[in-house]
Amino acid sequence: MSKTLAQISQAGTSIWLDDLSRERMIDNGKSRSLKSLISEESVVGVTTNPAIFSSSISQSALYSDDLKALAAKGFSAEQIITELTCSDVAKACDLFKEVFLSSGGVDGRVSIEVDPRFARDTQKTIAQARDLWGKIDRPNLLIKVPATIEGLPAIETLISEGISVNVTIIFSTKRYEQVLDAFIKGLEARASKSLPLSDIHSVASFFISRVDTEIDPRLKASASNEALSLLGKAAIANAHLAYEHFEGVLNSHRWQVLAKLGANIQRPLWASTGVKDPNYDPTQYVMELVAPLCVNTMPEQTLNAVKAQGEFKGNSISGKYIDAAGVINQLASIGIDIEEVAEKLEREGIDKFIKPWLELIGNVEAASK
Numbered sequence: 405m406s407k408t409l410a411q412i413s414q415a416g417t418s419i420w421l422d423d424l425s426r427e428r429m430i431d432n433g434k435s436r437s438l439k440s441l442i443s444e445e446s447v448v449g450v451t452t453n454p455a456i457f458s459s460s461i462s463q464s465a466l467y468s469d470d471l472k473a474l475a476a477k478g479f480s481a482e483q484i485i486t487e488l489t490c491s492d493v494a495k496a497c498d499l500f501k502e503v504f505l506s507s508g509g510v511d512g513r514v515s516i517e518v519d520p521r522f523a524r525d526t527q528k529t530i531a532q533a534r535d536l537w538g539k540i541d542r543p544n545l546l547i548k549v550p551a552t553i554e555g556l557p558a559i560e561t562l563i564s565e566g567i568s569v570n571v572t573i574i575f576s577t578k579r580y581e582q583v584l585d586a587f588i589k590g591l592e593a594r595a596s597k598s599l600p601l602s603d604i605h606s607v608a609s610f611f612i613s614r615v616d617t618e619i620d621p622r623l624k625a626s627a628s629n630e631a632l633s634l635l636g637k638a639a640i641a642n643a644h645l646a647y648e649h650f651e652g653v654l655n656s657h658r659w660q661v662l663a664k665l666g667a668n669i670q671r672p673l674w675a676s677t678g679v680k681d682p683n684y685d686p687t688q689y690v691m692e693l694v695a696p697l698c699v700n701t702m703p704e705q706t707l708n709a710v711k712a713q714g715e716f717k718g719n720s721i722s723g724k725y726i727d728a729a730g731v732i733n734q735l736a737s738i739g740i741d742i743e744e745v746a747e748k749l750e751r752e753g754i755d756k757f758i759k760p761w762l763e764l765i766g767n768v769e770a771a772s773k
Contacts, residue, residue, distance in 0.1 A: 417694045513607075678705060
């Protein structure tokens with residue numbers, strides 16, 4: 405087992421894999437198996453998204469028989485995709501059952517996302533989240549809901565109904581604050597009806613690398629020494645300030661009331677942690693984001709980089725909030741508004757999931773004929 409990965413886990417940051425396919429759930433598949441990642445690399449959960457499923461289903465022959473059988477029964481392309489993805493997620497939940505039980509339900513989690521085309525529709529998001537929760541029927545499931553303005557009331561409603569949620573596509577501390585508030589409101593609504601809270605778990609997926617990918621070109625275009633000194637710093641600073649808010653909520657009276665009723669805090673999950681710029685340390689979005697009660701979901705390439713060259717620094721977030729705020733303030737002083745960046749990335753993020761989802765529907769339709 406990797407020493408660095410084990411140290412990260414022991415420091416309170418759970419390691420999840422940002423990938424899922426049938427190849428990972430069989431022995432001798434094209435991809436490294438989940439079983440080996442669980443036993444050897446401290447992996448204790450899995451996240452998926454529409455792009456991951458599009459790639460998995462389109463590129464593996466392991467789906468062909470089921471796809472053809474469902475098509476023969478008259479299933480539409482979208483119904484076939486639902487059957488295939490729900491089946492995969494249910495199997496993955498079963499693979500992580502031991503982790504789920506040994507962690508008291510904290511880890512061993514597998515996520516599935518609602519249709520990305522519903523990102524701006526509260527009611528359709530709620531309806532499909534309920535359907536997926538009931539269909540997969542696993543206690544270690546998380547339903548991914550986008551952190552759009554329309555997604556916030558869906559989060560509150562689903563949590564109040566006892567559905568565990570992974571809130572995704574978060575790019576700013578302002579939106580993160582709204583997400584945590586929606587989560588807590590959902591628990592408070594549940595508590596007001598004397599319903600149990602202890603089985604509900606949630607994570608808030610705060611996206612990292614895309615922030616630097618958007619901001620760095622703006623800094624280079626500015627070309628000032630101050631701007632260039634900020635290259636590769638915005639994403640981590642943004643995440644550090646999100647964690648500062650998390651700590652504040654964790655220590656608040658409002659949260660302590662719920663905690664006494666058995667509630668579990670919504671953990672920050674660092675997503676999009678694969679480095680896009682080849683000039684950067686491939687482990688920086690992992691090693692600079694280690695702290696208690698966090699999750700880091702990473703692609704296998706990043707996992708391997710951390711294993712090979714990650715330098716463990718202990719808690720690399722707490723106590724760095726003044727420096728983080730300084731970075732964000734410097735960005736503002738040269739005309740880069742982190743909220744404007746976040747709004748742009750949210751729009752693009754939704755589009756980046758809709759496109760592969762539509763491509764998958766087209767591929768399944770073609771294969772069904």
